[in-house]
Amino acid sequence: MLNTHFKKALSAAVLSTAAAGSAQAATEISWWHAMGGQLGETVNTISKDFNASQSSCVIKPTYKGSYEEAMTAGIAAFRARQSPNIIQIFDAGAATIINAPGAAYPVADLLRENGQTFDSQDYIAGVRNFYADAEGKMIGMPFNASTPVLYYNKALLEKAGVKPPKTWEEFEAIAPKLKDAGVIALSQSHTPWIFSENFHSRHNLQLSDANNGFSGVATEIKYNNPEMIRHFDKMKSWKDNGWYGYYGSNWGDNRTPFEKKEVAMWLGSSGSFGGLKTTAKFDFGTTYLPYWNSITQGKEYNTFIGGAALFAFSGKDKAQNTCTADFFAYMSAPKTQVFWHKETGYVPITKAAYEAAQAEGYYNREPSAEVGIQQLSLPGGEWTKGYRLGFYVQIRDVMKREYDKLFNGDIDAAQAFSTIEAEGDKLLGKFAKTLGKQNVAKN
């Protein structure tokens, strides 16, 4: 009895080794990502479909934790010369990899040199610039791109007899009515992303020196400006009036009250759309991120993206690079992009994919899903392309820290921003120093 079991197990082992042996004809490439939960399942589906679509390449996606953890894992692997073929790196980490000479194989070169066509003009504007170098050459392949939008609970707004605000002036007019209706008007997740970085782009304000870090290594952060201070002073007073809910620096803590109908409007990511549809048990709408009419004088500017891009590591052999290029081409194809867009709410990264989604009538059924991409396509200004700042993960930590203190009432907005400026400049200076002499001149 035992003997037959053993024999079966043995033959199964032999068979599976044989199967693995025959599959070795295909080149295997690895992809480290930070997409957990429902997003991770969608990543796996895309990988499986890619593997099924051809026989020469096999992609193996691996979940490496949060954005920060995935980036850390990629850096450690690169230092140990064990890097994967593809790594997903988030917006705040972009400068870290783009400024590292020779770490990434620029996607524009990778595709052209490995049998694919590439034209950066195929990508929508807000996506095209963010992961490109000073000359506009795309280094990273945009993958999950999102932008901040305003979600609102239709029933709660109707109950208070108000419409979603276009500007912050309008918000100040409707917030008291929502308070009378027994709810907090607004909460938001990720204050550094929405109310600091994108606040600058929405109002066309300069964010750092060296052309927001695109034309060189930035050493001065420009958050300590009257517009920001005024905005955060306002927010503090909104919070004191019971119009604004601040539930800490965690993403989820600020989103939950909206899902529980305690808060009428929530500023989040357009990429939250897919998830919200399953967690929020009410009818919600989406609209643009409000702006201060008093700052822009009636003009409104585009926001830029958050989320992450895929970077190909350099130093891989030709066969693997060809597979990586094949996969990037597959991933940015309209069919895959439309699938990803509909499953997750992240925006389609190419014009062709956007048109394909329009053509099949997706936005007639889900008008809210189009808001993010429309906002990204608004006319841009001088400072609306995004930013490229080193040690930015730590700078965001400083912001989170100071915003907590501000909303606790420990400090005021002017103090918060002078600390952010001092510590931010110090970190930027330190980052410039780590680059040494190597590539400052090149930028």
Added chain:
Amino acid sequence: MKKQQFQHSALPYFLIAPQLLIILIFFVWPALQSVQLSLYLEDPWGLSSTFVGLDNYTDALSSDYYHQSALFTLIFSSAVTFFSLALALLLAVKADKVIHAQTSYKILLIWPYAVAPAVAGLIGIFLFDSHVGPLYHLLNQLWAFDHKLDPTDATLALILMSVWKQISINFVYFLAGLQSIPRAVKEAAAIDCQSSFKRFWSIDFPLLAPTTFFLLVINITYAFFETFGIIDTLTRGAPGGETTSLVYKVYRDGFIGADLGGSSAQSVILMVFVMALTVVQFRFIERKIHY
């Protein structure tokens, strides 16, 4: 006079060699590497590095945030060490006296030891959740408790979870210590002194001193280093960065922020501090202990 020397083979050296090798490879070598790294500013990818001397040290030591984190570490570690020792001792004394169902009490008290710090932090997330957490609601009725916004409340939440996790191991040692006190001594004391409280402080507690000293050392180490997992899951150093312990800051700056030089300098400072603490513990406290 001829010097007396025992003759012995090389065997003992051979036998401890693997342990020494492990210490060299996993402790001494990395420690030396971080000393070296702390003098450089290196880009995250290891492509280039610049010698900056003691800049990383002066940066850390002159930063307000570093001072704040040092203060938090001291307050937090003292509270965790004190409460986990005191409560474990109390429970051990009580459990030692119970006659019925002693085994089940012991098992229940030892249980949390199997929980990893990060898991304790996750349990904390549920207990302190503002919508479903029972502890949140309990504390919220006493005062406007909110560990997401109030640094004191966040510190309290961290202390509660860290102490809970550590009590069980202390309990095991204290109980074993109490049970090893000779019955004759206890009986003699009972004849001489009516007050059980006084008996405890004058007989049991001094006899427990070696155990207490050992536990003090491991609890300080725990509070300093192992609570890292609880902080990372429960508060992530927020609000206002005021629950960032020195070890957690090393992790945030080095692993998440990719600032290797700065983070190495901080870890060297910690290393020196812990060495000093160890010397103090063994020179001044251990002398007072009678085995």
